[in-house]
Amino acid sequence: MTLVILSGLLVGILFGFALQRGRFCMNSAIRDSILLKDTTLLKSVGVAVLVSMAGFAIMAMANFIKMNPTPFFWGANLVGSFIFGIGMVLAGGCASGITYRVGEGMTGALSALIGLSAAATLTAMGFLKPIKDALQTSTKIMVGEANPTLANIFGLPPYATALAIAVIVAIIWFILARNNPDEGEVKSNASLSNRIFKKGWGWFATGIVIGLINMLAFYFSSLAGRSYPLAITSGWIGIVKVGMSVPEAKLGWDAWLVIGIIIGALIAALIAGEFKIRWPGWGMIGQTFVGGLLMGFGAVTSGGCNVTHILSGLPQLGIGSLVGAIAIVLGAWLTAYLIFVRPQSA
Amino acid sequence: MEETLTPTKTLDVCGKICPYPDMDTITTLKKMAKGEVLEVLLDYPLSVERIPRNLKKQGHKLLSVEQIDGPNHRMLIEAHGLK
Numbered sequence: 001m002t003l004v005i006l007s008g009l010l011v012g013i014l015f016g017f018a019l020q021r022g023r024f025c026m027n028s029a030i031r032d033s034i035l036l037k038d039t040t041l042l043k044s045v046g047v048a049v050l051v052s053m054a055g056f057a058i059m060a061m062a063n064f065i066k067m068n069p070t071p072f073f074w075g076a077n078l079v080g081s082f083i084f085g086i087g088m089v090l091a092g093g094c095a096s097g098i099t100y101r102v103g104e105g106m107t108g109a110l111s112a113l114i115g116l117s118a119a120a121t122l123t124a125m126g127f128l129k130p131i132k133d134a135l136q137t138s139t140k141i142m143v144g145e146a147n148p149t150l151a152n153i154f155g156l157p158p159y160a161t162a163l164a165i166a167v168i169v170a171i172i173w174f175i176l177a178r179n180n181p182d183e184g185e186v187k188s189n190a191s192l193s194n195r196i197f198k199k200g201w202g203w204f205a206t207g208i209v210i211g212l213i214n215m216l217a218f219y220f221s222s223l224a225g226r227s228y229p230l231a232i233t234s235g236w237i238g239i240v241k242v243g244m245s246v247p248e249a250k251l252g253w254d255a256w257l258v259i260g261i262i263i264g265a266l267i268a269a270l271i272a273g274e275f276k277i278r279w280p281g282w283g284m285i286g287q288t289f290v291g292g293l294l295m296g297f298g299a300v301t302s303g304g305c306n307v308t309h310i311l312s313g314l315p316q317l318g319i320g321s322l323v324g325a326i327a328i329v330l331g332a333w334l335t336a337y338l339i340f341v342r343p344q345s346a
Numbered sequence: 347m348e349e350t351l352t353p354t355k356t357l358d359v360c361g362k363i364c365p366y367p368d369m370d371t372i373t374t375l376k377k378m379a380k381g382e383v384l385e386v387l388l389d390y391p392l393s394v395e396r397i398p399r400n401l402k403k404q405g406h407k408l409l410s411v412e413q414i415d416g417p418n419h420r421m422l423i424e425a426h427g428l429k
């Protein structure tokens with residue numbers, strides 16, 4: 001019990017701190033790639049995924065963790081994650097993005113988070129549960145007794161395959177990056193403490209730190225008997241259940257993680273002088289709430305939000321997470337096109 | 347001499363959520379004539395970093411970014427004037 005609280009909360013605080021300093025948000029990462037032709041945050045996500053992929057493989061080889069890829073139910077993954085992608089563009093942040101921004105004082109993020117928690121709980125155990133169950137059970141595919149991964153569908157060794165993919169992608173990326181140097185990065189001559197606590201972090205450092213935190217998360221959550229890296233939505237469902245006094249509901253490792261994220265982001269924002277209660281107007285509060293509702297339904301239906309599927313699922317090579325990740329990107333791109341790009345060109 | 351520069355127009359995007367500070371700035375700049383100066387007041391940390399790195403692509407020129415207090419910033423941008 002104590003270990004659950006301490007390690008979940010501690011990893012959450014670290015994650016929240018890094019999210020706030022790195023402005024790490026997968027909604028921005030995915031959306032900006034077509035909206036602003038800005039791939040800075042997307043590169044950060046890529047680094048975090050590669051570090052996690054190599055890290056998990058090494059940790060699994062050393063028996064520190066046991067890989068736990070997400071289930072593959074293609075209908076639920078496609079529909080749920082596509083709806084999640086639509087929702088996060090309306091909400092102005094992914095599941096981790098809206099969680100950490102609450103710690104910055106953003107009321108729009110808080111309203112999205114309330115929507116996400118409500119819809120996620122209703123989908124996990126309320127009136128939306130039959131829709132989720134029907135989509136999941138009718139389209140579920142397994143490889144023997146296991147959830148399908150890029151390794152087991154081809155009969156390849158899981159850890160070596162993950163490590164090989166991570167190393168090969170990193171090498172190709174390094175070669176491409178050397179040939180096309182980044183012009184946007186400005187070298188800072190600020191002191192180290194200023195660069196950590198006052199200025200926003202660069203994309204590469206952010207990606208590395210978040211990948212390392214994801215490894216810590218997998219290790220400590222395994223000790224707590226949960227055995228999965230970072231995730232967001234399940235933690236919020238746990239908190240709602242305790243709030244509603246559902247019998248035998250307790251705050252688990254993932255619930256302490258999301259509480260820690262808000263605390264960590266609050267600490268980071270206060271140190272950097274970036275905390276401020278921000279009010280975006282009632283219209284935006286309504287839009288982010290609806291976005292949150294879609295995210296909550298989508299995440300539970302698909303078996304995970306952006307963090308579960310992209311940050312934690314892709315590194316474990318889960319096919320469900322791969323399909324989920326693609327559907328999140330498509331949902332986000334379509335929505336960004338409809339509400340931002342098309343009105344501009346009209 | 348930025349102190350004495352008088353902006354042609356002021357845009358206040360404080361409180362707005364991602365990516366409205368960026369989008370409102372881009373839309374406003376598009377409607378401005380070449381050489382006109384837009385003053386943007388913003389408090390969203392990601393946009394304070396993201397607007398400067400993307401302005402060049404749209405041809406506009408960042409004149410200054412000034413921290414007023416805490417997350418509140420004032421940005422001066424010279425419009426490219428495509429219209």
